[in-house]
Amino acid sequence: MRLPPRDGERIDRDDPIEFSFSGKPVMGFRGDTIGSALFASGRRVFSRSFKYHRPRGLQCCNGHCANCQMTVDGIPNVRVCTEPVRAGAVVNGQNFLGSLDRDLMRATDRFGGPFTPPGFYYKTFIRPRRMWPLYEKILRNAAGLGKLDEQGARSERVEVEHRHVGVVVIGGGQAGLEAAIEAAERGESVIVVDEGPEVGGSLLADRDGVATARGLESRARAAGVELLAPAIAIGLFEQNLVPVAAGNTLLKIRAHRVVVAAGVVEQPLVFPGNDLIGVMLPEGVRRLVNYWSIKPGSRAVVLTADDRGLAAASDLEAAGVEIAELVDFRKRQPPNIEASGRRDRVHQVGIHGKWIGCDLVVMSGSPQPNYKLLAQAGARVEYDTARGIFVPTDLPPHVEAVGGTAGDVGEPAVPAPVLGHRGEKCFVCFCEDQTTKDLKYAIAEGFDSIELSKRYTTVTMGPCQGRLCHVNSIRVYAKANGVDENTIGTTTARPPYAPVSMGLAASRPQEPAKRTSLHHRHKDLGGKMMWTGAWRRPHSYSDDPGDEAQHVHEALGLIDVSTLGKLLVTGPEAGTFLDRLYPNRFSDLKVGRIRYGVLTTDSGRIMDDGTVARLDDETFYVTTTSTGADGVYQWFTWWNAVWQMEVELANLTGALAAVNVAGPNARTVMERVSHDDFSNEGLTYLDARHVRVAGVPTLALRIGFVGELGYELHFPSPHAEHVWDTLLERGVDLGARPFGLEPQRILRLEKGHVIVSQDTDSESNLLEAAMPWIFKADKDDFVGKWATEQVAERGLKWMLAGFESPTGRIPLEGGQIVVGGKSSGRVTSARRSAELGKVIGLAIVPVGLAVEGGRFDVVIDGKPVEMRVHLGPFFDPEGARLKA
Amino acid sequence: MRELNEYIYFRDNEAGIQREWWFCRVCEDWFLAERHTVTHEVLRTWLPVLPAPQEALAESGDA
Secondary structure, three states: OEOOOOOOOOOEEEEEEEEEEOOEEEEEEEOEEHHHHHHHOOOOOOEEOOOOOOEEOOOOOOOOOOOOEEEEOOEEEEEOOOOEOOOOOEEEOOOOOEOOOOEHHHHHHHOOHHHOOOOHHHOHHHOOHHHHHHHHHHHHHHOOOOOOOOOOOOOOOOEEEEEEEEEEEEOOOHHHHHHHHHHHHOOOOEEEEOOOOOOOHHHHHOOOHHHHHHHHHHHHHHOOOEEEOOOEEOOOEHHHEEEEEEOOEEEEEEEEEEEEOOOEEEOOOOOOOOOOEOEEOHHHHHHHHHHOOEOOOOEEEEEEOOHHHHHHHHHHHHOOOEEEEEEEOOOOOOOOEEEEEEOOEEEEEEEOOEEEEOOEEEEEOOEEEOOHHHHHOOOEEEEEOOOOEEEEEOOOOOEEEOHHHHOOOOOOOOOOOOOOOOOOOOEEEOOOOEEHHHHHHHHHOOOOOHHHHHHHHOOOOOOOOOOOOHHHHHHHHHHHHOOOHHHHOOOOOOOOOOOOOHHHHOOEEOOOOEOOOOHHHHHHOOOOEEEEOOEEEEOOOOOOHHHHHHHHHHOEEEEEOOOOEEEEEEOOOHHHHHHHHOOOOOOOOOOOEEEEEEEEOOOOEEEEEEEEEEEEOOEEEEEEOOOOHHHHHHHHHHHHHHHOOOOEEEEOOOOEEEEEEEOOOHHHHHHHHOOOOOOOOOOOOOEEEEEEEOOEEEEEEOOOOOOOOEEEEEEEHHHHHHHHHHHHHHOHHHOEEEOOHHHHHHHHHHOOOOOOOOOOOOOOEOOOOOOHHHOOOOOOOOOOHHHHHHHHHHOOOEEEEEEEOOOOOOOOOOOEEEEOOEEEEEEEEEEEEOOOOEEEEEEEEEHHHOOOOOEEEEEEOOEEEEEEEEOOOOOOOOOOOOOO | OHHHHHHHHOOOOOOOEEEEEEEOOOOOOEEEEEEEOOOOOEEEEEOOOOOOOHHHHHOOOOO
């Protein structure tokens, strides 16, 4: 099958590579693609068409058409004509019942014609109505291309990378590389992206094109051009944003200038039998011969509208293929052309009634400028009637087109499409199996606008994204409606330009996980790490978080709270600034004292909470929730930009570590590691003091989120491990142990302390989150005051309330509350408390139920289970333990 | 209530030049920009200055 070794061939015959197809070994050479190796091994059937399951073979060999889609290593819909061979690859055909060569679904082609007109789903198969579920099941099974391997789930990392360059050149063919070299030599930074496995574009189809391509490539590299291939520009967005799919990376390139050098897409001719195996586009044939040294047939008919067909004919002759007939439409246009097949392959071509035997047909319609990206960017396209192509015009600023894309395609003369046909089907859209008959049918039904027809017939909506059928469908429409192509117009060009895997579309920006400076200590201590937003934090250090919580009640626990947001607000107007942001007052907070604060938005919704400590007259230390840190900092800086107050803001979140030391033995351990006064009088509840802990300058906040005597220590991050280790070592006989987030959640729930975004949602306001005491209505204006007043005026509907579960069953967080058979609120938190010997929780309930002794049902496993309302803290309501 | 809703939720959806607040995530500065919402062309940018311009307060839309 292979030709004798030739100059310029791409394959390395000394480097054979074996892979499997349908379980059988196939040999190729380095430089082959899976498609070329299969073709060389004698395979002609590459896929089964979408609707009729017609056998299809190689057509374009450059990734444009969808005829060679196979499943490679479990990934469906891989175009094997451009997929390089690799040793051990497992390749299989797809979309058949039986085998690729004998597909039982082929019956739809032979007998299904009358039953599968456009929109057949909604016509033939809709009656009787009650049968639709059955039809649907069958149709769903028959539809779609390829199958995902649900068992062998793949795990891949996909990332987004941002790039900024002077020029991005889309397309690495001759025109693109020349433009890139010119720009780079002028000193601009240049990236070239090309969808092929290597740059070169259609040069790679030329007999000596590989050498020219390599020459241009090395000149480009020497000039400092960055070449990316395979890399597909999937869109061209405003301000020259070009997303590029490059393997497992989605590059988002912003360029000062975009040069589109995407070349042309060779168009099929529209004649009966144009999808038979052996009917190919000229570049496909030329790549087989010149690139991979394969003889694609023995007797060929060439039908061409331009020089491309002539070049293919010349290459075929050089490879020993007989040219049985050559029709150059620029010289003569025979009134009808048709092809007929035998055993699924093209067997003869009829030219105006004269039948010519052949096993290969080269068809070259007009080479259509590949303008899709330009149209996405806002360029207009106009139909050039003489040449039968759409040419882009009115390019947006900073976007250029060069080469074939710009319309530099010579003077092709394309014959009018054949409309009526007997015998073989006459395809307009290969991917979706749409024939000229189907389009005529759609027009007769009233779908005479191209946009409507596209949706109805799905023409241009297949995996080739209209590359091979867009122009032809418009020409068929124009001819059938008796108008010109500009009247029909084009359909909107939308991203993506080529199919993009869902994984790539969902790829995440490079936002690495955040770790606290105690991360390795947690791992050494057996902490089970979990995600909390971007942070990695220990869930617990044992299998029994309840026991960890109990230990804090009984002895001493340490929790890493370095993730808390930490802002320093300084300046003469710092107090007033906070008064305007918070519903409660901070300007009257005494130096060295702490007050709890909740932030609300303009609409009065709870945004975040934390503590505010006054360090001196002009300095406040503000903590936020872990996930709210960035948002609150932005919120503060924005209001400061708006108000222009004499306030400075500094975000110390990463600079400072924080550890909460809690439990009845907390004071004893602090007195061991510090010379400062930690007595109840020296550092009383809600005091803030600068101290030294283990020699490290520390801000100690006496607060009690977990309900026991506790000190939240904030100190420079570099000392975190030292402070942590010292506390554990010196507290060893006091029972010092770390505790994780889960025990902390139990402990705070015992106190009825709210976690913003767990017990509140985007609708929660101060009054209905049971925090009326924080709303100082007599205060001057603050953000959210107006809205909160309106809530008071309209009356409360909901209330966040505590509850106990008398049956001991634990409702799910988010569990529905049912009152009188109606859904009325939900559970926000629920845990078993060993300390209390009860199941407790928080829930958003109708305000009328939020009274001591109120009862409501929560659905657990489909059945209502009674809960009893409990107002206030469950544990130590007077706070005696906190203040001890 | 109506006034409140207008203040909180309603913004002119200008097909043309619009003044917006933008936040630079690198230098963490807020700045103002005039942007054409159709072409996405940024006409000018500037840092807010003392005293606070009243119209900036009124147009406190998201960037």
